[in-house]
Amino acid sequence: MSGVRRLLCRVPRAAWLCALVALANGLAWSLIVPPFQVPDENAHYAYVQQVAERGTVPRQISPEGPLSPREDQMLAALLTFGVVGHRNNPAPDTQVQQRIIDRLARQNLSALGSGDALTATANPPLYYAMQAIPYRLTPGGKVLDKLEAMRCLSALIGALTVLLVFMFLRELLPDTRWAWPAGALVVAFQPMFAFMSGGVNNDDLLYLMSAGVLWAIARAFHRGLTPANGALIGGLLGVGLISKLTLLGFIPAVALALAMLARRAWATDRRAASRGIALAAGLSLGPIVVYLLINHFVWSRTAIPGGVGGTPAATGRTFSRAEELSHIWQLFLPRLWMRPQFSYDPLWETWFKGLVGRFGWVDYDFPGWVYQVARALGLIVCALAVAELVRRRDTLSRRLGELAVYALALGGLCVAIGVESYRSFVTNQGVFEQARYLLPLLCLYAAIVALAVRFGGRRWGPAIGATLVVLAIGHDLFAQAITISRYYA
Amino acid sequence: MRAGGGDPRASSSGRTLRFTPVRFVLAAGLLAIAIAATAILLQREPRRAGTNLTSDAGFAIALGSGQRLCEPGELLPGDTAALRLSALTNGLPGPRLNASISSPTGLVSSGTLAAGWRAGTVSIPVSRVANTVSGATVCLSNLGSSRVAFAGSVPDSGFFVQLAGKPLSGRLRIEYMRPGRESWLQLLPTLAHRFSLAKSDLVRHWAAGAALALMLLALVLAARTLLKDEPHAREDPGR
Numbered sequence: 001m002s003g004v005r006r007l008l009c010r011v012p013r014a015a016w017l018c019a020l021v022a023l024a025n026g027l028a029w030s031l032i033v034p035p036f037q038v039p040d041e042n043a044h045y046a047y048v049q050q051v052a053e054r055g056t057v058p059r060q061i062s063p064e065g066p067l068s069p070r071e072d073q074m075l076a077a078l079l080t081f082g083v084v085g086h087r088n089n090p091a092p093d094t095q096v097q098q099r100i101i102d103r104l105a106r107q108n109l110s111a112l113g114s115g116d117a118l119t120a121t122a123n124p125p126l127y128y129a130m131q132a133i134p135y136r137l138t139p140g141g142k143v144l145d146k147l148e149a150m151r152c153l154s155a156l157i158g159a160l161t162v163l164l165v166f167m168f169l170r171e172l173l174p175d176t177r178w179a180w181p182a183g184a185l186v187v188a189f190q191p192m193f194a195f196m197s198g199g200v201n202n203d204d205l206l207y208l209m210s211a212g213v214l215w216a217i218a219r220a221f222h223r224g225l226t227p228a229n230g231a232l233i234g235g236l237l238g239v240g241l242i243s244k245l246t247l248l249g250f251i252p253a254v255a256l257a258l259a260m261l262a263r264r265a266w267a268t269d270r271r272a273a274s275r276g277i278a279l280a281a282g283l284s285l286g287p288i289v290v291y292l293l294i295n296h297f298v299w300s301r302t303a304i305p306g307g308v309g310g311t312p313a314a315t316g317r318t319f320s321r322a323e324e325l326s327h328i329w330q331l332f333l334p335r336l337w338m339r340p341q342f343s344y345d346p347l348w349e350t351w352f353k354g355l356v357g358r359f360g361w362v363d364y365d366f367p368g369w370v371y372q373v374a375r376a377l378g379l380i381v382c383a384l385a386v387a388e389l390v391r392r393r394d395t396l397s398r399r400l401g402e403l404a405v406y407a408l409a410l411g412g413l414c415v416a417i418g419v420e421s422y423r424s425f426v427t428n429q430g431v432f433e434q435a436r437y438l439l440p441l442l443c444l445y446a447a448i449v450a451l452a453v454r455f456g457g458r459r460w461g462p463a464i465g466a467t468l469v470v471l472a473i474g475h476d477l478f479a480q481a482i483t484i485s486r487y488y489a
Numbered sequence: 490m491r492a493g494g495g496d497p498r499a500s501s502s503g504r505t506l507r508f509t510p511v512r513f514v515l516a517a518g519l520l521a522i523a524i525a526a527t528a529i530l531l532q533r534e535p536r537r538a539g540t541n542l543t544s545d546a547g548f549a550i551a552l553g554s555g556q557r558l559c560e561p562g563e564l565l566p567g568d569t570a571a572l573r574l575s576a577l578t579n580g581l582p583g584p585r586l587n588a589s590i591s592s593p594t595g596l597v598s599s600g601t602l603a604a605g606w607r608a609g610t611v612s613i614p615v616s617r618v619a620n621t622v623s624g625a626t627v628c629l630s631n632l633g634s635s636r637v638a639f640a641g642s643v644p645d646s647g648f649f650v651q652l653a654g655k656p657l658s659g660r661l662r663i664e665y666m667r668p669g670r671e672s673w674l675q676l677l678p679t680l681a682h683r684f685s686l687a688k689s690d691l692v693r694h695w696a697a698g699a700a701l702a703l704m705l706l707a708l709v710l711a712a713r714t715l716l717k718d719e720p721h722a723r724e725d726p727g728r
Contacts, residue, residue, distance in 0.1 A: 017714040021707045028703040031696040034687060078687055082542035088664075089542045092687040094566050094621045101687055138691075148689035181714045189711070458720050463510035466715050470518030473708060477522060480704070481529065488683040489537060489676070 014181045015166040022162035022188035022197070025476065026155030029198025032480055034091040034487050035147050036080050037360050038199025039434065043118035044128070045147060045200055046071060049111055052132040057125050058117035059301050065114025073109060074143040077101045083487075087364040091487040105142045120202070122302070124242040124291055127202035147200060154204045158197025161204075161442065162188045164211035168443040169450050171218035179453040182465025183446035189472035190445070191357050191479035196436055202244050203436055209240025210440030213250055214409065217257045218443075220276075221402045224268075225261035230276025233258070234283030241288040246437065249416030253409035254284065260401045317426050327425065328418030331433060341425075346433065352378075354435020357479050362434060364486045366478065377471065384452035384464070391455070406444055413440055511719045515712050533670040535573075535612070536679075539566030543645065543662040548577040548638035550652065550661055554584070557630045558639075559651040560661050565590060565597065565625040568679075570668035571612040572627065574661065575640035578608045584633020588613040592622045604633050617668055627663060 036042050046067045050058045053068075066072055075081070077100050083089045092098065120128075134149035166184035173179055187193060196203055216232040223229060237254055240247040258280055265273035295301055326338045331346050344350075356374045358365040389396050396403065417437045424432035453465040541563055552558050572588050583606035589599040600615035613629075631637060642648075643659030650657050673680075684697040692699065 014714050014718050017710050017717075021710045021714070024703040024707040024710065028700045028707070031688075031692060031700040031703075035689075079542055086542070086544050088545070089540055090537070091683070093539050093683045094564060095686070096564060096621050096623050098686045105690075142690065144687075144689040145691050148692055178718050178720050181718050185711050185714065188707075460510065462715070462719050463514050466511045466514040467518065469711060469715060470514060470522070473711065474518070474522050474525070477526070477704070480700075481526075484680065484684075488680050489673075 011163070011167070012170070012180075015163050015170075015184070018166050018181055018184035018188055019159040019163040021185060022194070023155055023159035025188060025194045026158040026197035027152065028480070029194045029483075030148070030151035030155055031198075032483050032487075033195065033198055033360075034083070035078060035144055036075060037083065037091070037487065038196065038201055039361050039436070040119050041147075041200050042067070042071065042075055042080065043120035044131075044202060045143070045150070046113060047117035047120040047123065047125075047128045048131040048135050048150060048200070050113070050115065050117060051125065051128045052135040053111045054115075056115075057128075057299050057301070058121045059115050059299070060121050061114050061116040064118060065116035067116070067118070068109070068111045068113035070109040070111045070141065071113070071143055073104055074101070077104045084361045085363050087360075087486060090489065093488065101144075105144070108141065111141060123202050123244060126239065126242045127205040127244070130205070131200065150200045151198055154200055155197050157204045157208050158193065161193075161197075161208045161211045164208065164215045165443050165446045168211060168215040168218050169446055171215065171222045172447055173450055173454060174222060176450070176454045176461070178458070178462045179450040179465060182453045182462075182469055183450035185469045186449045186472045187442050187446045189469070189476040190442070191476045192355055192359075192436055193439055193442060194476060195359050195479070195483075196439065203439065205243040206240065206246060207439050207442060209236055209243050209247060210250065211443050212236035213240060213247075213254065214406070214443040217254070217405060218402075220257065220261050221399070221405075225258070225265045225273050225276040227272060227275040227279055230258070230278070230280040231283055234280035234285075237280075237284040238287040241284070242291045246413070246416050246420075246440065249412035249414070250409050250440075251284075252412045253405050254280070256408055257402075257405040260405070317429075319426050324419070324422045327422040328415055331418045331421055332414050350433050351435055351438060355438060357475075357482075358435065359479065359483060360486065364482065366482060370478070374475075381448060381452045381468065384455040385448045388451045388455040406447075410441060410444065413438070509719060511715055515715065519708070519712070530674045531672050533672045533675075535571070535669070536667045536671045536676055537573075538569045538665040538667045539564070540664045541660070541662065543648075543660045544642050545575060545640045545662045546642045548575070548640050549643035550641050550650070550657070550659055551636055551638040552629060552631045552652070553636050554631055554634050556653045557628060557651075558653075558661070559626055559628040560663070561624075561626045561651075562648070563590075563625040563627050563663070565592075565618060565622040565627075566665050567619055567621040568617070568667045569598070569615070569665040570617040571600070571614045571666040573610060573612045573664040573666050574629075576608060576611050577638040577640075578635060580608075581635045583607065583611065584631055584635050584637060586611075586613055586637070587630040587632055588615055589628045589630075590615060590618070590622075591626050591628070593624060597622055597625060601632075612666060627661075629661075 036045070047058055049068055049071060050056060079092055079097070083091055092101070131150045131153060134153050135146050138146045138149040162184050165187045166180050169180040169183045193207070196207070213233065213236045216229065216236050220229040220233060233254060237247065237250065240250070258277055262273050262277050265276070327341045330338060330341045332351070333347070352375065353365065353371050356366065356371055417433060421432045424430045449468055453461045453468065455461070456464040550558065576583065582604060585604040586602045587599070588601070590597045598615040598618045600613055602611060602613040639661050641659055641661040643657070645658060645660040648658065648660040650659055650661065681697040685693045688696055
């Protein structure tokens with residue numbers, strides 16, 4: 001216990017302050033966004049309800065089973081599906097509608113559903129087990145009270161994510177302390193991240209664990225592969241994998257990092273390096289193996305619906321490995337000679353515009369000029385970051401391996417998203433991808449900002465950092481303004 | 490130059506605060522945000538009292554010359570003073586339209602839009618309805634000689650309108666507008682009220698104030714963090 005306290009005491013005060021900023025911002029978003037207007041929040045709530053009320057995980061029921069009467073009727077009273085996807089339809093705005101909600105909340109409807117949690121059903125249970133705590137602790141049976149308590153936990157998870165982003169920057173750029181808060185604060189005010197932190201969605205825990213894994217890797221590159229650092233990498237990856245399977249995309253990067261770290265440590269302390277590797281491997285694989293076994297033998301459900309390989313096509317399309325590769329490529333990169341997979345440019349429409357901001361159930365966004373301004377600013381920030389890398393090419397050449405690990409984390413995540421996207425495309429022609437799936441890379445987003453800040457040196461760097469933070473604040477406040485306009489005006 | 494917002498002891502001890510680049514950026518940036526927010530808050534436009542949550546699936550409901558369309562089951566929000574609809578006239582000037590709103594107890598409000606309007610979004614002014622009316626019936630009459638098509642959803646399961654006396658599965662999209670043009674600033678009390686609806690009882694009565702306070706706290710903490718970690722150029726100048 002004293003070890004944990006010592007570790008916490010070593011966290012710089014600025015890191016806690018950045019986390020507090022993220023907590024305040026996430027809580028503000030949790031109050032601004034109406035209930036169930038965060039993507040799939042109804043499904044995630046249903047999963048938590050299943051865990052808290054029945055002590056079991058959901059099971060896929062075909063055709064899709066109903067949620068609990070308590071949740072289903074509240075969704076109807078909130079006119080949820082009249083608002084979702086219809087950007088001109090506001091949230092309930094009359095006292096008459098409020099009375100319907102109040103009347104419904106007083107009825108003691110069953111909190112037990114069919115056992116299906118819609119799109120969340122196949123997810124691993126960790127996030128939902130955590131959310132079952134505020135669910136159970138909230139007195140009474142009111143859906144909206146429990147949802148708000150759960151949103152508070154999500155905001156707290158978001159705050160811890162920013163703390164880890166700060167710690168990542170501290171390990172990455174140890175001699176540039178004034179760049180750390182700038183990078184972390186830009187993340188704290190990133191509107192898509194804050195919007196997600198204000199809602200109930202297992203992506204929140206994924207972001208935390210992804211930031212944790214990248215921090216642990218940076219720490220090991222900076223301080224060496226000790227058993228503790230190996231355990232940190234493995235533990236965070238292991239916990240992350242039972243938060244959301246998207247983190248499978250980080251496995252190649254973690255493997256590469258461990259290989260390089262082991263090679264570096266082998267000459268000096270072979271025993272410590274071996275123990276570090278063993279702990280990393282054991283702690284990363286342990287939880288997921290246990291989860292898969294329980295999933296199969298106890299809960300009798302599949303971890304990945306449809307399996308890992310080919311997937312049955314329900315729309316007359318056939319699964320093709322070549323087309324899958326082309327799909328993944330085109331999802332993130334220019335099409336080149338390939339057969340078109342998208343009628344739009346995903347790099348601009350999905351990823352860039354989505355990260356700048358597309359909120360709700362992807363049903364409202366900024367005016368068009370905001371994306372153009374963001375592109376110009378983004379290019380300037382990236383140019384500064386690249387210039388800094390070029391300026392420090394000697395240092396960079398010594399850390400190319402570490403850079404390759406981060407690049408592989410980016411690539412691995414893109415492949416994980418692309419595989420899911422293609423499966424969705426083949427099975428139901430649906431558009432799966434959303435910009436929030438890239439938020440596990442928040443550390444790298446912050447690193448670009450920190451590098452741009454560092455380019456200014458001690459004299460101008462802090463001013464560049466302050467400029468970027470002020471821009472992020474303006475961006476976040478603008479996003480809140482369009483959200484208020486969307487739901488309440 | 491003496492900068493505000495820093496250490497309050499500075500002025501009393503006669504010490505002047507250095508106007509560092511970070512302080513300048515923070516002051517200028519936050520001032521720019523405040524000016525932009527004020528400009529937005531002062532924008533005056535017609536504002537919505539509510540909608541009937543019907544999707545706009547195209548100009549699906551046509552109303553011929555002399556025909557009347559009635560849409561029952563509407564929740565008419567308080568402070569309604571106009572009905573806003575999307576309408577198509579095939580390039581012709583729009584015909585004279587009459588709107589009437591009735592509740593089970595009788596006529597609640599009515600109004601007329603003069604002929605000559607252009608296709609697109611049209612507002613039919615009606616006498617102001619102070620309080621919300623549930624179960625209202627909204628009727629539109631085409632008093633002109635040309636046909637007009639309104640945006641809505643056809644078919645719309647569970648909803649029927651009466652078009653020229655015959656039932657039609659569908660629903661007009663209606664936006665209920667508040668009187669006149671209002672700035673966001675004038676609308677703030679209404680927004681605060683709407684903010685308090687359809688939320689958890691634990692937070693709904695203070696959610697608007699809490700969101701504002703939390704954002705102010707975030708801004709103060711962010712500024713403090715940046716100022717605290719600002720390197721001192723005099724101690725360690727340049728790169």
